[in-house]
Amino acid sequence: MNSHDPNMSPEERRSLERDLAAEQRLDGQQAPDDPALAADWRLKHELAALQPPALPAALRRRVLAHASRRVQTRWLLAAAAMVAAAVIITSLVQPWHSSQPVDRPEMVSAEQLGELGLALNTIGDGTRFGLRLAGQELAAGVSRLDLSPESLPYFDRVQRILAPAADQANGPST
Amino acid sequence: MKRRFEDLVDTHGGRLLQLARALLRRNDEAEDVVQETLIKLWHALPEIEPRRELGWLLACTRNACLDLLRRRQRGRAVLHLVAGAIAGADTDTQHEPDEQPDAHITAEQRARQLHAAIAEMPEPGRSLLVLRDIQEVDVATVAELLSLTENQVKVYTFRARRALRRRLEEESDEFARSEHVA
DSSP, X not given: OOTTOTTSOHHHHXXXXXXXXXXXXXXXXXXXXXXXXXXXHHHHHHHHTOOOOOOOHHHHHHHHHHHHHXXXXXXXXXXXXXXXXXXXHHXXXXXXXXXXXXXXXXXXXXXXXXXXXXXXXXXXXXXXHHHHHHHHXXXXXXXXXXOOGGGSTTHHHHXXXXXXXXXXXXXXXX | OHHHHHHHHHHHHHHHXXXXXXXXXXXXXXXXXXXXXXXXXXXXXXXXXXXXXXXXHHHHHHXXXXXXXXXXXXXXXXXXXXXXXXXXXXXXXXXXXXXOOOTTOOXXXXXXXXXXXXXXXXXXXXXXXXXXXXXXXXHXXXXXXXXXXXXXXXXXXXXXXXXXXXXXXXXXXXXXHHHHHO
């Protein structure tokens, strides 16, 4: 309700403003002089003095018990979820399988044996092809190497060490 | 959260019950509504901002009461058949025969008389009297709760209070007349 509402008639507007002003006058600490307003003021204070009833103990207990139950349920759900997670992880990992010996030999079917042979042959063929290819590449590289003794590291020192011996060996003969 | 919940139950439980009783006029239904409201509060508490709990609680209680009243109204056709019997049973202690106005009535009787008279008021005057005058809930909260402007809250409260006063005066006059005749 707005006193500036264009749909409101002048009478309604006056009534609204009058009642609003009257209500505000009742906020005072003393009763207004107007008898009707004074009676309103007294009733207002009488109503304010009415105390709300206490919440019955049984009702309070029921409500708080519900809240406690919800807390307990949450803890139980969390514990159940943790147990379930532990069971799933344990069943997937199965740590006991690694330590326990196999009781019976595994039976290999002819089909599995055939697959194994095919896999080994494939690996063998691939390996042979790879080795052949590597050999060809290496041979080409080796042929390009300069194999002269001077290209070896520290050849000059080796030559100096070896040279006197060579000289001695050649000396007396000349 | 449990501590906060307990505090809210202890702080506002009584006023919720007062509002529900004023709207429903039946203690058992009022208690059921309050219990339901407080359990809803427990579930919704993480989402409710602090200091907005009272508005939430009052709105929840009032809506539950109005739903119940609507359901009750739908069943009125059936209840009408036994209206005479229901009229006595439907109202609790607020409508006991000893509630006639009297110059020497006790404070407790006067309180019951006021509650009974408020319970007879139409909405939203009834809620306004309980929330504004009895429980002194601030205007902004009540305006939000009842989807009214603050001026509407003030004007409607004034009018409801004046109507209540006139009703009480009429009851008092009737009682005085009956005493005089007797």
